[in-house]
Amino acid sequence: MSLRPLPDPPSPEWAPIVESIRKQYNEGLPFFNRALLQRVALQIHLYENGMLTNKPYAIENIRGDLVSLDIDPDTESPVFKDVRCNHGDRKNGPYIYYRSIQSMLTHRDMKQFDAEKAFLPLVVMFPSAAGRCHAHHVHESRSTSADDLQASILPTTFYPSELTTIFNLDRRAWEQSEQYAYLKGQLEAHSDRLSQIDSVVALGCGSLAHGRARCQFATTQHALAFSLRKVLSRMHPENSRVRQSLRQARKKEPVDLVVRGVLQDPAYTEVDEAVLSDMGMEIYKDPFGFLEMNDNSFVVSIDVNTPAQQIIENLARPAAIIRMTHVEELNGENVAQCTDPSSSRVNKMLLEEYDLVKLRYHEHLRHICLYIKKQKPEGKAGSNRASGSSSTKN
Incomplete structure (x- = not known):
């Protein structure tokens, strides 16, 4: 096209x-x-x-x-x-x-x-107008006069302990959902291609809250990243059944989280970073999250406010990608207003190098899909992606 x-x-x-x-x-x-x-x-x-x-x-x-x-x-x-x-x-x-x-x-x-x-x-x-911003998908509730009075007393943002509690509730809700169960089943069915993953790189998942209103789209995307890290760590060779038994015998968690969790979003607040880092995730400033991607990464990139699809295609061939389902009129290469549009090269990469696994609709993730890298024929060397000067083809 x-x-x-x-x-x-x-x-x-x-x-x-x-x-x-x-x-x-x-x-x-x-x-x-x-x-x-x-x-x-x-x-x-x-x-x-x-x-x-x-x-x-x-x-x-x-x-x-x-x-x-x-x-x-x-x-x-x-x-x-x-x-x-x-x-x-x-x-x-x-x-x-x-x-x-x-x-x-x-x-x-x-x-x-x-x-x-x-x-x-x-x-x-630099921002053209500092502080002028808005957020989509913020969970809002009706307020009463009592709520307004309480709001005037409370701080304008959540304390880290409050936001941790809120996030854990949404995380538990995600892990108990049928959508997560279906995703987990698909990952386990393709464990032969996913067992060597060394990192989950989640891009542009959003701030967990705006003021004292949580964003369930953001908390659910982060919950997805956390659950992927746990499931993929269980598949990793370092968490064999023997090693799991030894860890249990030593009264440790049966699964060692050997898969790193990498997050990048310029929208993160100090509270976001405190909550997520305390829970074991690594927070990177732009562009270092992109630079952490490699061919053994699992990338989560859902409705990002930057052309992440095209950046991913240039930098790496991740082992797996979760992204928005391709709909030409929403995120296709001819859509004028999309901030993360596809392109002929992105489409070619996904079609020729990945297998598509459709996932179930979730109200706080919407229509997303999973791409798993195809297995290469034995003896075929891997590609060297965009490591040098832009004046040199790779």
């Missing part, structure tokens, strides 16, 4: 640039690679520590050119605009704005034409 038609070009130079971008994408050039993400992360770190105050960011575009990008916390970018909804994932800056192939081809996120910057797959930005 071809990409949506381009809008009227802003300048005569635009058409050949678009065709160049399209050509490089169709040839398989990784627009997001590990070296690029590491370089940008380092520059953000230097800026946050006061060591990059008077120098522009240097970001490599897909042609291999280093592009200077000046950013100012008090001034909006003169070239780029972040067209996404703000779900709290850019409370402050600088932050990374990832450009999907759709944005690069239609230039809908550019305020003015700039031939050099048009080839950038990502940019560093």
Whole structure:
């Protein structure tokens, strides 16, 4: 399926640039690679520590050119605009704005034409209006005058102990659901392909609460990640029946959580991070969660507010992926407003390299599906995904 038609070009130079971008994408050039993400992360770190105050960011575009990008916390970018909804994932800056192939081809996120910057797959930005954000899917309840009086006395956010209790209730509800039982059965049925998984990487699961209102979409996604870690650890060779018996004899938990739990979401609050890290999960800042993905990871990426599907396709071939079910008019490659759209390369990867397992609808996960990597023929070497410069094909 071809990409949506381009809008009227802003300048005569635009058409050949678009065709160049399209050509490089169709040839398989990784627009997001590990070296690029590491370089940008380092520059953000230097800026946050006061060591990059008077120098522009240097970001490599897909042609291999280093592009200077000046950013100012008090001034909006003169070239780029972040067209996404703000779900709290850019409370402050600088932050990374990832450009999907759709944005690069239609230039809908550019305020003015700039031939050099048009080839950038990502940019560093500050929020255009700090604090202006909204959250979808927040669990709300009707309030009474007594509730309002109590709210005026209580703090504006949950204490970590409160949020831990709330999350554990939703976690228990998920693990008692028929949807989880069905998923668990499917994982066990494919244990031969999942037993070597070493990490569950969950991307953009959302903040557990907004103020003193919990978000059940976020708590259920995190509950899914926790349950995957437990089930996959039980399958791992380090948790053989003999080892489980030895652990029980020593009065330890029968299953050692050998599978790591990795979380990344710029929307996390300090309370979120405290709750989740105390429960054994590893919290990574953007882009380090992406960099933790490898071919033995199980990636959870459900309705993310960034082009995660395209980033995953560039960086790794995870052992398994849970994502939104593909619906062309919702998250297909021709949908203008989707923040995590598919693409021809994503579709090709999933079709040729993965087996699809349909999962059951859950009101707080909606229509999701499981992709399990196909077994490679013996003797066939694995691929080396996007580890070097974006100017070098992999």
